[in-house]
Amino acid sequence: MRALKNFEKKTRGTPEFPCALYKVDVSHPEYHMPFHWHAEYEIIYVRKGTIIITADEVTYTASSGDVLVLSDGVLHGGSPEDDACRYDCVVFAGELITKNAAYGTINDIFRHGKSIDTFISGDKYPEVSKAAEKLCDMLSLLNEPSCGERAKSEYAVTPDQSMCREACLIISLGIMLELFGTLLKYGLFTDGYNETNRHIQKLKSALAYMEEHYPEKITLADLAEAAGVTPKYLCRSFCSLTGKTPVQYLNEYRIDCACEMLRGTDKTMLDIAVSCGFADQSYFVKWFRRLKGTTPKCYRKGPG
Secondary structure (H helix, E strand, C coil): CCCCCCEECCCCCCCCCCEEEEEECCCCCCCCEEEEEECCEEEEEEEECEEEEEECCEEEEEECCCEEEECCCCCEEEEECCCCCEEEEEEECCHHHHCCCCCHHHHHHHCCCCEECCEECCCCCHHHHHHHHHHHHHHHHHCCCCHHHHHHHHHCCCCCHHHHHHHHHHHHHHHHHHHHHHHHHCCCEECCCCCCCHHHHHHHHHHHHHHHHCCCCCCHHHHHHHHCCCHHHHHHHHHHHHCCCHHHHHHHHHHHHHHHHHHHCCCCHHHHHHHCCCCCHHHHHHHHHHHHCCCHHHHHHCCC
């Protein structure tokens, strides 16, 4: 299963704590974040380097310490400036906040039409940056098998792992509320909810078609029909949003799918090429080398 999809419908965390952390560096198969959207909210914290992210056609340049907050349904994607960038993504359901905070403004954000500013500068708002870093650190701790021992040494809580996990969940929730409280403290929200407009919805339809049919032969006319627009309109809109033609973007999507299969299965190169929509293995290798700077065989072996 792909880590990120054009429209993500996967379960995050647990019903009690619907939240998941994704740590991304150059080794991640989707280091260059493909355009996608989901029903949950997302916090992106840049740990190192610079990433350029576009959210509903507005482009932001985020560097170390900067934070981005994306509302549900926002179409977003981006690319780091170089291979040194590292960033964390926290994806969570809005009810995680609303069921634990009965305050009017919080509910206005997640239920009644207000929205958090998308980009928050770490230099201008260091409290927000620090809270986002603490949240990512705690969620990262929860993902480790050695959660109990690390928590004992770093946070001075019980060495019992089950108790440690419960404590870490509560601390994570507390940090998340601290983060949103700090955003409210500085008035970093607006009255108008950032609803996806009809133009973005058409692009989402084309992206969804790619996701569903990428193993098959797809033409520009197919994508345009799925979006309900002309091929010329689709090309212009796609290039405006992504800087790529629909066909270029489709092949990048297919290569990202191939990366997960190379690391997660023992299928042959030919099987992977065909499964990801490439007509033959040589064309697959050509695109893979162009986009990843290495061959599929070397990528499968991993670093070193």
